[in-house]
Amino acid sequence: MALTLNLEHEAFHLGMLLLVIPLSVFALTLGCKNHGCRRVAAYGIIGLACMILAVSVGHSAGEAIERVLTLIGASFVALAHFRNYRLCQHSTDCNCPVHSIDR
Numbered sequence: 097m098a099l100t101l102n103l104e105h106e107a108f109h110l111g112m113l114l115l116v117i118p119l120s121v122f123a124l125t126l127g128c129k130n131h132g133c134r135r136v137a138a139y140g141i142i143g144l145a146c147m148i149l150a151v152s153v154g155h156s157a158g159e160a161i162e163r164v165l166t167l168i169g170a171s172f173v174a175l176a177h178f179r180n181y182r183l184c185q186h187s188t189d190c191n192c193p194v195h196s197i198d199r
């Protein structure tokens with residue numbers, strides 16, 4: 097029972113990561129290119145690296161370390177997306193897909 101729950105937990109974690117990585121890489125690369133801000137990419141890379149590390153070492157390092165790494169990673173990814181969003185709001189000449197929806 098505990099093994100089954102643990103495998104489901106790991107599969108869920110891996111599935112979320114496989115969803116978050118391509119979406120974040122696409123959105124942050126596009127945002128970084130359109131807004132010319134490397135900090136967005138740096139925050140995103142740090143965040144995704146922490147989340148990948150959490151899945152990679154989480155099981156052997158312990159659940160507390162996995163949670164902390166996931167929390168730090170998700171926070172950096174959220175910060176990257178927020179900064180990207182704010183840059184888009186203040187930009188008058190970027191050609192982001194959501195730009196035309198907001199204005």
Ligand SMILES: [Zn+2]
Pocket residue numbers: 130131183184185187190191192195
């Ligand atoms: Zn934009």
